[in-house]
Amino acid sequence: MKRLCFRHGLVLPVLLAAGILLSGCFHSGGVIDPPSQASGESRTSQNTGRQLTFGIIYPMVNATYEMVTEKAEAAAEDNNIQLLVQAPDEANLEQQIRFMELMIKRGVDGIAIAPVDPKALVSVINKAVSHGIPVVCFESDSPDSNRDAYIGADNRKTGTVIGQTVDRLLGGKGMILVGSGMPHMLGYGERLKGLQDYLAKHTEIDVLEIRHNDGNEDYSALQLEQMITDHPHFSALVNLDFVSSSSSVLVWKAKGLTRYNIALGFTPSLTQALDNGQITRIISQNEQNWGADIINTLLLRSSGIESPERIDTNITIIGESPLPTDRDHHG
Template sequence: MLLPSSMGKRLFALVSLIVLFTTAGCISGSSEEHRPSLYPTGPQPRSEAPLTFGILYPIAHPFYEMITQMTEEAAAPLEIELIVKAPDEFNIEQQIRMMEQMIKQEVDGIAVSPVDGDALAPVIDRAVLAGIPVICFETDSPDSSRSTYIGSNHDEAGILVGEVLDGLLKGRGMVLVESGFPKLPAQQQRLDGMLQYINTKTDIQVLDVRFNNGSEDQALADMEIMIDGHPHFDAFVSLDLWSPASSILVWKAKGLNRDVIAFGMQSDIKEAIHNGQITSVISQNEQRWATEIISSLVSAAHKKPLPDHIDTGTAVLTRDTVDAFPDVTRLQKRQRR
């Protein structure tokens, strides 16, 4: 039977649509997994915003500028932003205010070298309660909620100073000592460790111990007084950041040929060792602080566990070994480019 022409046209159109949709469905089903999608389905990984870390020193000093340069180099490949602060002098109130400001800025982590670990502990705890992990370096705040401490054991470092002195003087001689702050725990521990070794293991006599309270001018004056009072001394020991530079000036001015042991690597000490103005330096392996600070803060920011103490140890650097320490001048030139 023949259908009317209008009905035939409608039937043909319907069949054509069915065939078209069926074919499209077959094509889609057979090639979808091989065809890249412009609009991916399902949850996609979100690119993480760069982290911002606060670095807080106990005082503004070229030694910490060196640490900052190395830390910036360690942070650069990770696109981490650093906010660096330091009081103009050893002042716990200033350090507390600076740390509170970092908490208000909602940084992703804070690395601090406490002026006073006990006094800073409540502020460290407040930062942690606010979700900001805190690590200590160089000096510790063990009774706080900090995640880890990066640095040396200062008692053991002081003992190492005594051992180096013992080796240079063959167990006997007369020594002058300069330190920074008499009540700063780390510096007091170094002094105690050195004196303990000298008094129990050697016949070395400590003629004088003076404290410059963070002043290079005072360190210079102290050295003049000690040398004038004890001109036959055999060695000078510097246990702080300020007296090495002063000893270099005095040795140049007086043409002295006496052993000098410094504590803590600084940018001008390498040249002084090569020039014979400083015999050796007890390094806290400060070059490790930078990488440990950044990696520890990254781990803490991602809530990964950290050991209670990351011991960077100590090293004795002499004319033969001092060049193993990073060239800070090279880092400065790289930053200026």
């Protein structure tokens, strides 16, 4: 199977090898404009075995999203689905809007997007839906849009779980630094709010500084290094996004740090960093399940079959035993 990356605004299809199309209960969700001739597919009915085309739009290129793509490719191949994957090198609202417009023009059968700005993308998400194209958001939501479903964990609860994890590590006292991604991305704001609310209510832990990386790995590393320089007596670093998490591993290696480092997102590289001591805990939203959930949800929606509006992928802590049902709070 040939796999192509989407960068610098280029729109290139990932054409998956044909599998066996799901039969019987799946049917077309309506007639929309045909795709460009480049696809080579006509929109015939389900029982003639036409191939569906789904698009996935990421905020930026990142190892976690590469894992999601691999899982989505496997699920798509099983169902004879052509997959279009697009991601700018760095987080970019204008690029996400352009990717959406191109997919609408092509007439894809479904779109999954992790929106970098939930409000700015409402109109183009609604435009896709008005053209008969199901849209699902994943990782971060656009709740004011007409999107069909949201796939991912509860981000406010994720922030709370991160707060509980830091609480246990520091015994309810200490000073932390926080790295996050794009300030307008709803999921990141919800994680930060969940973290701050928990710490304020249940601990004496102080947040010394919060910095945003805007989805840029080089900038993220510089931001983390600057925070560490400005606050050398910090007790722990908390990362609320994938970019900060991966950048923190490089900073920990370069500086030989032994402070607590809490990462977000499950990838083999972060797991290796956990084994090597650069990461203390990983908070995962079970990202390894997003790809299959995206394909399955779009397959149902594009076939006119109802599916849950919210698919909660839950939260897993890697590096310690699961959270108890009831815990004692400090103070």
